[in-house]
Amino acid sequence: MIRDITLGQYYHADSVIHRLDPRTKLVGTFFFIIALFLVKNPLGYAVAAIYLALVIKLSTVPLRFMLRGMKAIVFLLLLTVGFNLFLTPGEPIWEWWKLSISAEGVRIAYTMAIRLSFLVIGSSIMTLTTTPNNLTDGLEKLLSPLKKIRIPVHEIAMMMSIALRFIPILLEETDKIMKAQMARGADFESGNIIKRTKALVPILVPLFISAFRRANDLAMAMEARCYKGGDGRTKMKPLKYAARDRLAYLAIFAMLAACIIVGRMI
């Protein structure tokens, strides 16, 4: 079912960005974040904004899906902006009672706001255009050199993809159990905190039991199909760079260079 693969809010479409290799997108997002922190002046942010807008346009994902990720960090954003605005020492340009705002504070506040929101939007483009499974595949491949120093990259990636696979299932299960208990008159909304916490027991117990049952079944099914870790394991669809990935890498490095030149030197 489609609901099962939509964690991390994957938005199904067939765009250039969707078709890029997940490694390209991971590296691209990584460098975009680095660029954000290297930039020092408004012009540099303008370059980053243009790049971001271009990628959003290419991805064909409606803007409101990008902004949905912003909702989650509104509070954090306000807090950061507030703190920086009022607590940055410097020559006050505005004063009221015990509060004062300095020019330096304004500068830091808006820089932080831009950095944070671009960071969230940038990474949501990645998660919106890449299925979780593809993402973990890409991560595994990118990190595979670490195998040399005995880091179990395959196992970590496998755990990640299983966890990702299970989250929507468990959410659905939670929903079902909650409804079933509500049908028996359970009330999760009223009462003080102790009462509400107690009301969770009838959800958590069945949820844990079901999670263990599923984990057990999965382990059994994997063993029945001779899973024995990453060594010698091949992929049905091995990741392969295409021409568009090379172009994308070019674009990424161009963006990084532009941000550094415009954002730090002008």
Place this chain on the structure above:
Amino acid sequence: MSIIFNHVSKSYDADTQLKTDALKDVSFKIDDGEFVGLIGHTGSGKSTLVQHMNGLLKPTSGEIYVDGKDIADKEYSLKDLRGKVGLVFQYPEHQLFETTVFEDVCYGPKNLGLEKKEVELRAYEALKQVGIEDDYFYQSPFDLSGGQKRRAAIAGVLAMKPEVLILDEPTAGLDPKGREEILELVSRLHRENNITVILVSHSMDDVADYADRILVMDHGKLVYDDTVHEVFKHVKELEEMGLAIPQVTYMMYDIAAKGVDVSTDITTIDEAVEEIMKVWSK
């Protein structure tokens, strides 16, 4: 207690890419004391439909009246509603959580705010009704067998003394004996306690034997709402929906196809026996 659906539609995830229209303009009325079968293939909207009956889901449009009152009204108490309309979910044993079977059955009536005495009395009665012996009362619900677990979970809803009992695929995953036990239990509750029963199933044989009336769902629409005999006359349409007719009805069709002059308007084994004996003696 009557339940009326007036042009009810329901969409899940309405403002996203995953929008599903699970119910499309569904209207019907269920009267006091009826035994209604609700059938449809997987994903046709059966579970969505029944979850509207006790206010677990809110319709996207349309109204639902229980006992003549709109359940979307602010004054309408959902707690009362859930006491009156008991809903047994699919795989209800997955909701067991207490340390003993008895405690688990007490959960529902306790939530209704009843006194301890009354709660325990109801739990005791409910467990007796579903045929669980005293020996099991103080065992962990997880130690029961599959069929027993399911019956204990049903007792958990019965203990709330609902006037309408809805069972969502109560026989799923049970062996033939367990299935028989559950269906017998439901039919007995209907007869003896005069409870209105709504039995959700995708097995025609389950509903044909017990229901008086059948609602057929297909892709969120209510396509048939009629007596068992009328509904099972639509063999071709039902098969196109991925449904079937009862085994025994198929058998009568086969016999008729062999040139024997029997009626095919048969939905239960008893009717089949009677019909065959009648033709035989001619």
